[in-house]
Amino acid sequence: xxxxxxxxxxxxxxxxxxxxxxxxxxxxxxxxxxxxxxxxxxxxxxxxxxxxxxxxxxxxxxxxxxxxxxxxxxxxxxxxxxxxxxxxxxxxxxxxxxxxxxxxxxxxxxxxxxxxxxxxxxxxxxxxxxxxxxxxxxxxxxxxxxxxxxxxxxxxxxxxxxxxxxxxxxxxxxxxxxxxxxxxxxxxxxxxxxxxxxxxxxxxxxxxxxxxxxxxxxxxxxxxxxxxxxxxxxxxx
Amino acid sequence: xxxxxxxxxxxxxxxxxxxxxxxxxxxxxxxxxxxxxxxxxxxxxxxxxxxxxxxxxxxxxxxxxxxxxxxxxxxxxxxxxxxxxxxxxxxxxxxxxxxxxxxxxxxxxxxxxxxxxxxxxxxxxxxxxxxxxxxxxxxxxxxxxxxxxxxxxxxxxxxxxxxxxxxxxxxxxxxxxxxxxxxx
Numbered sequence: 001x002x003x004x005x006x007x008x009x010x011x012x013x014x015x016x017x018x019x020x021x022x023x024x025x026x027x028x029x030x031x032x033x034x035x036x037x038x039x040x041x042x043x044x045x046x047x048x049x050x051x052x053x054x055x056x057x058x059x060x061x062x063x064x065x066x067x068x069x070x071x072x073x074x075x076x077x078x079x080x081x082x083x084x085x086x087x088x089x090x091x092x093x094x095x096x097x098x099x100x101x102x103x104x105x106x107x108x109x110x111x112x113x114x115x116x117x118x119x120x121x122x123x124x125x126x127x128x129x130x131x132x133x134x135x136x137x138x139x140x141x142x143x144x145x146x147x148x149x150x151x152x153x154x155x156x157x158x159x160x161x162x163x164x165x166x167x168x169x170x171x172x173x174x175x176x177x178x179x180x181x182x183x184x185x186x187x188x189x190x191x192x193x194x195x196x197x198x199x200x201x202x203x204x205x206x207x208x209x210x211x212x213x214x215x216x217x218x219x220x221x222x223x224x225x226x227x228x229x230x231x232x233x234x235x236x237x
Numbered sequence: 238x239x240x241x242x243x244x245x246x247x248x249x250x251x252x253x254x255x256x257x258x259x260x261x262x263x264x265x266x267x268x269x270x271x272x273x274x275x276x277x278x279x280x281x282x283x284x285x286x287x288x289x290x291x292x293x294x295x296x297x298x299x300x301x302x303x304x305x306x307x308x309x310x311x312x313x314x315x316x317x318x319x320x321x322x323x324x325x326x327x328x329x330x331x332x333x334x335x336x337x338x339x340x341x342x343x344x345x346x347x348x349x350x351x352x353x354x355x356x357x358x359x360x361x362x363x364x365x366x367x368x369x370x371x372x373x374x375x376x377x378x379x380x381x382x383x384x385x386x387x388x389x390x391x392x393x394x395x396x397x398x399x400x401x402x403x404x405x406x407x408x409x410x411x412x413x414x415x416x417x418x419x420x421x
Contacts, residue, residue, distance in 0.1 A: 124252065156249040163396060166254035170403035177410035184417045 029060030050131040076104035084119035094141035118142040122158040190224035244272020253397040261397040262293035283363040312338035313352035326350040353387035357395030
């Protein structure tokens with residue numbers, strides 16, 4: 001039986017530490033895929049598929065083969081990765097040539113030279129299945145021993161993905177809030193300009209902005225920006 | 238799996254977004270006490286740009302020992318936080334090394350203290366204090382494991398601290414946004 005190449009334990013427990021402020025989610029998942037190729041004997045290529053906003057994407061891959069095989073799954077809407085994602089369970093095919101479960105996925109994948117595959121769901125308690133670690137072999141079957149190592153891989157990989165996604169999500173919220181603030185700022189400035197020029201109150205100024213925005217069919221924020229940049233042009237001299 | 242390896246594995250399974258920073262620090266000290274041999278209590282301080290960002294201890298005795306070092310501004314933990322180096326109070330260490338802390342701590346039954354700096358991406362982000370107060374003898378620390386544990390804990394806490402900061406930024410932005418009268 002193949003033993004995992006040490007220091008697998010070290011690499012696995014390093015995974016969760018990979019989430020760093022200066023490292024993107026894709027880079028971090030790239031490390032996950034690379035460590036999987038090194039640690040799991042039958043594994044020739046590895047990638048991480050993420051499920052977000054009702055879409056599946058290959059967020060990281062150890063090489064170009066992964067994206068091609070993943071695409072066969074996405075295109076045919078079947079295969080071990082998608083099934084693992086939907087069920088939260090491991091899917092292993094020791095011999096794709098003899099496997100009848102995914103007829104549409106099988107042909108093009110065999111054409112890529114992939115003979116065996118193993119999909120490991122990345123699940124965090126009540127946070128659902130956030131992704132799947134997909135392993136492909138071009139030379140030998142994934143056996144029980146490979147799956148045993150793969151299982152050891154799942155908790156830290158799942159945590160690393162969950163941590164990174166939480167971080168990415170927090171940053172997206174920050175971006176949205178900053179944009180909203182800037183938008184409010186520019187509308188506030190435009191209102192101020194109108195109040196001074198047209199000797200009116202803030203509500204009237206806002207109504208004027210809104211009317212202009214509707215007449216010109218320009219978004220309120222864009223119109224406000226135009227007022228701030230060239231008030232004469234928009235409001236008349 | 239041996240206890241020390243299991244401790245590292247458990248550390249790698251801590252989610253940084255489920256609890257506030259103090260909760261994550263608490264998880265780290267609890268795992269440390271279980272996985273470091275001959276360790277009777279653990280304390281931790283995580284620092285940020287505005288001073289101490291989180292503290293946690295496994296038990297009241299460790300809390301008292303952490304507090305004592307703070308109050309006396311003396312001891313291995315205080316020194317680690319100052320210079321980012323590893324410092325030890327061992328049974329054979331002269332009281333002169335930490336003249337204010339060592340005599341009081343020994344009177345309180347402390348036999349050994351190992352202060353490990355928490356360093357992530359070159360930045361000193363805190364200190365992990367291992368305490369031992371065995372009834373008889375002291376078998377010493379497994380320094381390699383202690384160092385590895387502190388390294389992993391540093392990475393984890395750096396991530397947790399970074400995540401905690403995003404939550405502060407979000408709260409501040411939301412407050413600023415709420416303070417602007419509605420424009421729609």
